[in-house]
Amino acid sequence: MIESTEKQYLDLVKNILDNGEDKETRNGTTRSQFGAQIRITELKEGKLPLLTSRKHFFKGIIGEYAAFLKGPKSVKDFEDEGCNYWKLWADNEEGDLRLDYGNAWSDFNGVNQIDYCINLLKNDPNSRRIIINAWNPVHVINKELSLECCHYGYQFHVSEGKYLNLKFIQRSVDTLIGMPSDFILASMMVLTFAKAAGLEPGEIIMDFTDVHIYLEHIENARIQLKQETFEFPTFTETITENIYDFNNEMVKIHNYKFSEPIKYLLKA
Numbered sequence: 001m002i003e004s005t006e007k008q009y010l011d012l013v014k015n016i017l018d019n020g021e022d023k024e025t026r027n028g029t030t031r032s033q034f035g036a037q038i039r040i041t042e043l044k045e046g047k048l049p050l051l052t053s054r055k056h057f058f059k060g061i062i063g064e065y066a067a068f069l070k071g072p073k074s075v076k077d078f079e080d081e082g083c084n085y086w087k088l089w090a091d092n093e094e095g096d097l098r099l100d101y102g103n104a105w106s107d108f109n110g111v112n113q114i115d116y117c118i119n120l121l122k123n124d125p126n127s128r129r130i131i132i133n134a135w136n137p138v139h140v141i142n143k144e145l146s147l148e149c150c151h152y153g154y155q156f157h158v159s160e161g162k163y164l165n166l167k168f169i170q171r172s173v174d175t176l177i178g179m180p181s182d183f184i185l186a187s188m189m190v191l192t193f194a195k196a197a198g199l200e201p202g203e204i205i206m207d208f209t210d211v212h213i214y215l216e217h218i219e220n221a222r223i224q225l226k227q228e229t230f231e232f233p234t235f236t237e238t239i240t241e242n243i244y245d246f247n248n249e250m251v252k253i254h255n256y257k258f259s260e261p262i263k264y265l266l267k268a
Contacts, residue, residue, distance in 0.1 A: 004232075013225060028215070038205075049184070056184075060085065063248040064086075065184075101149055121196075130157070150171060164193060164197065168204060177264050
């Protein structure tokens with residue numbers, strides 16, 4: 001039996017704290033481990049993997065995904081969708097951003113990977129090539145980006161002829177801030193692609209490579225491990241077949257219970 005997403009997550013946090021390696025990185029010292037995998041099954045039960053051991057702000061996360069779908073070019077593109085934390089990575093005071101997040105999804109050297117995947121899901125759902133790749137080595141090597149993609153690979157899989165599953169691949173993850181948001185982003189990806197292709201939401205496997213916690217977050221992480229957890233919230237959705245119309249009003253959560261808020265400082 002697969003354990004709940006929150007149980008898997010909290011076990012991972014504890015393992016990093018107890019067994020991780022301290023490393024000096026680009027923007028601070030982390031306690032890090034090589035590799036982790038979390039399997040999310042709650043979508044099939046009509047529940048959203050929104051963690052309850054501390055409060056998370058749902059609409060901003062959905063707004064970030066909505067902005068990705070539209071190809072964001074500025075901080076304003078995120079803020080227009082209700083996501084207010086992209087100023088940290090802006091190139092200038094005007095808020096310009098150069099990102100492969102979202103933009104490479106819809107235009108990778110002239111290829112719209114979103115449309116390509118939806119077409120395969122509709123017409124060849126057993127294909128093993130239903131993949132979006134956001135890692136453009138030219139942009140990375142030439143330092144053309146405001147922020148390189150942390151999650152960069154997304155492979156879709158259809159089971160039982162009706163369930164849309166997702167493999168979500170990430171090179172690096174801030175376990176306390178980024179990972180909980182990525183659970184929701186991946187869930188939105190499944191919900192929107194499933195609606196576009198006439199499928200039902202299935203499971204998500206999330207693969208992470210460098211899994212880390214910043215040293216200044218360790219004290220609060222230990223507090224979070226002791227806090228009470230609750231059942232995940234249920235949700236209703238009004239997602240349309242046109243994936244590019246998605247916005248943060250199309251998914252509503254119900255009965256979200258959570259423990260005391262814990263603040264972690266976002267690192268640029």
